[in-house]
Amino acid sequence: xxxxxxxxxxxxxxxxxxRNFAExxxxxxxxxxxxxxxxxxxLTKRMGDLGLFGPFVPEEYGGSxxxxxxxxxxxxxxxxxDGSQAATLAAGNSLGISPxxxxxxxxxxxxxxxxxxxxxxxxxxxxxxxxxxxxxGASRTNAVLDGDHWVINGSKIFITNSTTDISRVCxxxxxxxxxxxxxxxxxxxxxxNGTPGFTTKTMHGKMVWRASNTGELYFQDxxxxxxxxxxRRGDGFHQMLATLDGGRLSIAxxxxxxxxxxxxxxxxxSNEREQFGRPIGSFQVNAFKLADMxxxxxxxxxxxxxxxxxxxxxxxFSKESAMAKMFCSEMYHRVANQAVQLHGGYGLxxxxxxxxxxxxxxxxxxxxxxxxxxxIVIARHIGVPGRAL
Amino acid sequence: MKIAVxxxxxxxxxxxxxxxxxxxxxREGVTSxxxxxxxxxxxxxxxxxxKHGGEVHVITMGPPQAIEVLKNxxxxxxxxxxxxxxxxxAGSDTLATAYALSKTIQKIGEVDLVICGKQxxxxxxxxxxxxxxxxxxxxxxxxVSKIREINLEKKKIIVERLLExxxxxxxxxxxxxxxxxxxxxxxxxxxxxxxxxxxxxQIPTLTAKxxxxxxxxxxxxxxxxxxVKVFSPEARGGSGEMLKGELTEIVPLLVNKLMDTKFxx
Numbered sequence: 001x002x003x004x005x006x007x008x009x010x011x012x013x014x015x016x017x018x019r020n021f022a023e024x025x026x027x028x029x030x031x032x033x034x035x036x037x038x039x040x041x042x043l044t045k046r047m048g049d050l051g052l053f054g055p056f057v058p059e060e061y062g063g064s065x066x067x068x069x070x071x072x073x074x075x076x077x078x079x080x081x082d083g084s085q086a087a088t089l090a091a092g093n094s095l096g097i098s099p100x101x102x103x104x105x106x107x108x109x110x111x112x113x114x115x116x117x118x119x120x121x122x123x124x125x126x127x128x129x130x131x132x133x134x135x136x137g138a139s140r141t142n143a144v145l146d147g148d149h150w151v152i153n154g155s156k157i158f159i160t161n162s163t164t165d166i167s168r169v170c171x172x173x174x175x176x177x178x179x180x181x182x183x184x185x186x187x188x189x190x191x192x193n194g195t196p197g198f199t200t201k202t203m204h205g206k207m208v209w210r211a212s213n214t215g216e217l218y219f220q221d222x223x224x225x226x227x228x229x230x231x232r233r234g235d236g237f238h239q240m241l242a243t244l245d246g247g248r249l250s251i252a253x254x255x256x257x258x259x260x261x262x263x264x265x266x267x268x269x270s271n272e273r274e275q276f277g278r279p280i281g282s283f284q285v286n287a288f289k290l291a292d293m294x295x296x297x298x299x300x301x302x303x304x305x306x307x308x309x310x311x312x313x314x315x316x317f318s319k320e321s322a323m324a325k326m327f328c329s330e331m332y333h334r335v336a337n338q339a340v341q342l343h344g345g346y347g348l349x350x351x352x353x354x355x356x357x358x359x360x361x362x363x364x365x366x367x368x369x370x371x372x373x374x375x376i377v378i379a380r381h382i383g384v385p386g387r388a389l
Numbered sequence: 390m391k392i393a394v395x396x397x398x399x400x401x402x403x404x405x406x407x408x409x410x411x412x413x414x415x416r417e418g419v420t421s422x423x424x425x426x427x428x429x430x431x432x433x434x435x436x437x438x439x440k441h442g443g444e445v446h447v448i449t450m451g452p453p454q455a456i457e458v459l460k461n462x463x464x465x466x467x468x469x470x471x472x473x474x475x476x477x478x479a480g481s482d483t484l485a486t487a488y489a490l491s492k493t494i495q496k497i498g499e500v501d502l503v504i505c506g507k508q509x510x511x512x513x514x515x516x517x518x519x520x521x522x523x524x525x526x527x528x529x530x531x532x533v534s535k536i537r538e539i540n541l542e543k544k545k546i547i548v549e550r551l552l553e554x555x556x557x558x559x560x561x562x563x564x565x566x567x568x569x570x571x572x573x574x575x576x577x578x579x580x581x582x583x584x585x586x587x588x589x590x591q592i593p594t595l596t597a598k599x600x601x602x603x604x605x606x607x608x609x610x611x612x613x614x615x616x617v618k619v620f621s622p623e624a625r626g627g628s629g630e631m632l633k634g635e636l637t638e639i640v641p642l643l644v645n646k647l648m649d650t651k652f653x654x
Contacts, residue, residue, distance in 0.1 A: 010588035013464060017578050051581025064581040 007069075014070050018077035021050060022085075027353075030082040033211035034356055037204060039164050040085070040211060047078075047089055048119015055093065057101050061109055062117035068246075069308045072253040079257030080264075081353075083360030084211035086257065090250035091160035091212075092116070095125035099171045099188060099243050103231035108190065112169060124162035126172040126191075126217055127240055129155060134373050136173075137237060141219060143174035143189055149223040150174075150189055152197070156217040158367075163200040163215030167193050170217060173236050186236030190228040197222030208363040245318050247368045248325035249311065252304045255328030255364045259300065259335040262357040263293045266339035269346075269354075286342060293335045300328045319381035326374035329364035336361040390443035390501040390541055392434040393494045395521065396427035396462065398455040399511040407619045423458040426506025428576040429569050433536070434504050435466050436574060441541065444468040446500070448493050450478060450486060456592050463587035464579030471497075475596040477604060482612035483512075487520025489607055492600040494525060501541065503566040507532055515568070522566035530561055534572040539563075 007015070025046060033040055047053060055071035057063025071093065079086035097116050100108060100123060115121035132138040141154025152174055156162075162170055169192045177185040191198055203214045231239060267290055270281030280286050307320035336357045340347035347354050365371050379388035401422040406415040434445040447462040449455050450473040459470040473493050481489065494500055503525070508515035515531075522529035534551035537558065544563040549556045551570050579587070597607055605611060630646075632639040647653045 008588065009460070010584055013460065013579070013584045013588060014581060017464075017581075017584060021578055049580065050578060051583075055581065059582070064585065066581055066585055070581070 007073075010066065011070050011073055014066065015073050015077060017050065018052070018074045019080070021046070022078050022081040026078065026081050026085050030084070030211070031350065031353070031356065034082075034084060035210075035350065037206070037210045039088075039213045041164070041166065043085055044088055044092075044122070044166070045119045047085070048117065052089055053092055053119050054097055054101075054113065054117030057097060057113060057117055061101070062114035063097075063101075064117075068249065068312045069305060072249055072304065072308050075250050075253035076257035076260070079254040080261035082211070083254060083258055083356070083363070084209045086254050087160060087209045087212040087363075088122075090247075090254060091124070092119075092122055094247035094250045095243065096123035096161055096171075098246055099125060099230060099239060100169075100190070102242070103188065103235070103239050104190075107227075108230070112190075115168070121166050121168040122161040122164055122213075124159050124167060124170045124215075125243065126156040126159050126162070126170045128158050130157050134370060136240060137184065137186070139173055139175055139184070139186060141172065141174045143172075143176050143187065145176075145226060146223075148226050150176075150226055150228065152189065152191065152219040152222040152224070154219050158203070159215050159217055161213050162193075162217055163202045164213045167200075167213070167215075169193060170198075171230060172217075172219070173240055176233055176236075179234070185234045186240070187233045188230040188236045188239050189224060190230055191219070191222065191224050195222055195224055208360045244368060245321050246311070248321040248374075249304065249308055251364055251368045252300075252307070252321070252324040252328035255325075255330075255332035255361075256297065256300050256304055258357055258361060258364075259293070259297050259328070259332040262332070262336045262339035262354055262361075263290070263297060265352075265354045265357075266290065266293065266342045270342055273344075280342070289338050289342065293338060296331045296335060300324070300331045303327055319378055322369070322374040322377040322381075325364075325369065326371050326378070329361075330371060332357075332361045332364055390437065390441050390539075391497075391499055392437060392443065392445050393497055393500045393503045394427070394430050394434045394445060394447045394462070394467070395490050395494075395503065395505045395517070396431065396447060396449050396458055397424045397506075397509045397511075397517075398422070398449060398451050398458045399424045399509055407621070409620070421454065421457065423461055424506050424509045424511075426508060426510070426569065426571065427458075428506075429571055429573050430504040430506050430567075431462055431465060431467065432574045432576040433567075433569055434502075435577070437502070437536070437539070438468075441539065443501075446471070446497050448473060448490060448497075450474070450481075450489055450493075453594075459592050460587045460590070461579065463590055463592075464583040465577055466583060469497075470590075470592055472592055472594045473600065474594050475598075477597040477602075477608050480609035480612060481607055482614040483514050483516040483520055484613060485607045485611035487517050488524055488611065489597070489600065489602055490517065491521045491524035492602050493595060494521065496595070496600050501544075501564050502546070503527070503564070505566065505568045507568045507570050518566060518568035525564075525566070528561045528565045529568075530559055530565055531568045533567045533569050536567075536573075 051064040052074050054063030055066050058065045075090050100112050143150040143152045171188050172191050175184045176187040179185045197220050199218045201216045273280045304324040307317050307324045310317035339354045340358045343354050346352050376388045398421050400419040408415050438445050445467045447467040447470045505518035519529045530548050532550045533548045535549040537547040539546050547560045
């Protein structure tokens with residue numbers, strides 16, 4: 001009796017609530033926000049009101065502490081309707097709140113978490129640099145201790161939630177010295193938005209997640225108190241890897257939820273659209289497409305929920321989270337592609353939500369570790385010789 | 390103030406299918422929800438509590454699985470919930486149901502206000518709310534779209550009723566029973582913390598004996614109404630017509646057609 005696929009009553013109620021929220025409050029505005037590249041403060045606050053920020057954070061810091069499976073269900077349900085809002089939520093939690101909660105000291109947690117969990121402030125994770133993408137260890141942004149302050153110089157790019165009016169702090173990964181083995185010593189430092197020497201620029205013209213916020217960050221002799229160090233000096237690389245393990249689950253959830261949404265749209269359209277005098281879904285060629293989509297979604301859900309279960313039960317889950325991230329993203333790619341195909345010409349039009357799925361899907365193959373990087377992670381876990389690079 | 394809210398679990402469908410042999414609802418494959426109008430009743434009670442303080446008690450009568458709608462009520466913030474459930478209630482019509490609910494409210498005791506949805510989307514009778522008021526001997530204010538004023542000291546309430554040809558402003562003494570329409574508010578969603586609390590909660594079940602119900606007034610014995618047959622009427626004949634063109638042209642055309650067919654005068 002160990003294998004149990006039932007969600008708890010709490011998780012079922014949560015799914016219903018988030019689905020309601022997404023359908024009633026996000027769906028009516030998603031297309032317009034996407035078109036205008038507009039970040040929604042209202043929806044972000046609503047997600048905070050409903051308790052969706054801080055699902056793994058204890059109540060004393062303003063979180064809801066409902067666990068990883070619940071968190072992933074929430075992201076899944078929002079991504080079913082809109083990738084941009086799911087991105088705000090997933091990045092806000094996995095990249096924003098998570099490092100502060102897991103590595104921050106008591107003072108840092110008390111200072112930042114309550115407003116972050118309320119959805120009235122956002123924090124971001126400054127990792128990627130113009131010349132350090134998949135090779136995240138090659139960061140050039142550096143921080144030098146000068147008396148009681150860190151002096152930071154460098155830049156970051158593609159940082160989600162970093163330049164909104166409520167973006168309050170960025171966890172910046174910086175080189176803080178050289179290790180004994182000659183490699184860079186990396187540390188994470190909390191840099192509040194608005195600190196002199198820290199400037200930001202919102203990135204426009206995205207193909208995907210157009211209503212989510214993405215920024216470029218510049219640090220020029222930016223000074224912050226040395227207490228702003230997150231965790232221990234030199235732990236930055238490890239903190240980054242662990243943060244990304246969790247982040248991958250939420251990206252996978254976006255793939256799963258997005259695919260579910262695209263599939264439902266395709267199924268509905270296939271039942272309604274008639275050609276040659278019958279619904280197009282009744283043609284075997286289309287019915288088989290839909291059958292394949294449903295099967296792939298089911299597979300993805302099983303894999304992702306298992307990875308979440310491992311995470312929630314404090315078991316190693318790096319391999320499974322990489323597998324889930326890669327599979328859910330690539331599966332969303334296939335499902336969105338066929339969903340547009342079933343819509344024919346209409347699927348190319350912005351007034352059909354499936355068009356947004358087709359674009360948004362592509363981010364997931366790239367963000368938080370490309371599909372190729374996930375394969376490196378998986379290959380190393382299954383015991384291939386060498387480092388699979 | 391102490392408010393009781395009566396809610397009902399209904400099938401989540403507007404396309405109710407009836408088993409032709411048993412004349413009962415086919416529940417297979419149909420999920421259950423809280424009657425939508427009752428969600429407005431709960432919301433109004435929560436809004437009143439926020440304004441005047443007090444407690445919100447939510448009651449449902451139904452089979453054990455009806456507990457689900459009570460959990461939702463807890464999740465959005467109800468203080469106490471009660472499942473009124475007993476085999477003895479089986480077959481209760483609106484009269485017997487109104488009696489059982491009124492006995493439950495009496496057991497809760499000293500309520501200032503009872504709120505119900507205007508009707509349930511399955512039976513659509515709109516009888517249970519007024520029936521409860523009658524059995525409690527309190528005024529009934531149906532189809533309420535707005536509460537204008539509540540004065541707890543003077544035990545007075547002023548509401549707007551949504552009628553077919555306008556709104557009626559009515560003043561009544563308290564305690565009273567309201568049935569509410571969808572215009573009255575926008576029901577909230579539960580928060581994750583609310584859900585967490587509700588999922589863990591143990592929900593008390595009240596039996597016929599617990600509420601002191603007279604066995605001759607509940608279940609089939611207490612129900613003068615017998616359902617002989619339930620069926621979906623045949624669809625009306627005729628075919629649709631698509632009007633094409635500019636709005637300024639097709640609107641008058643549509644109005645004329647509706648007048649020709651005597652749908653409007």
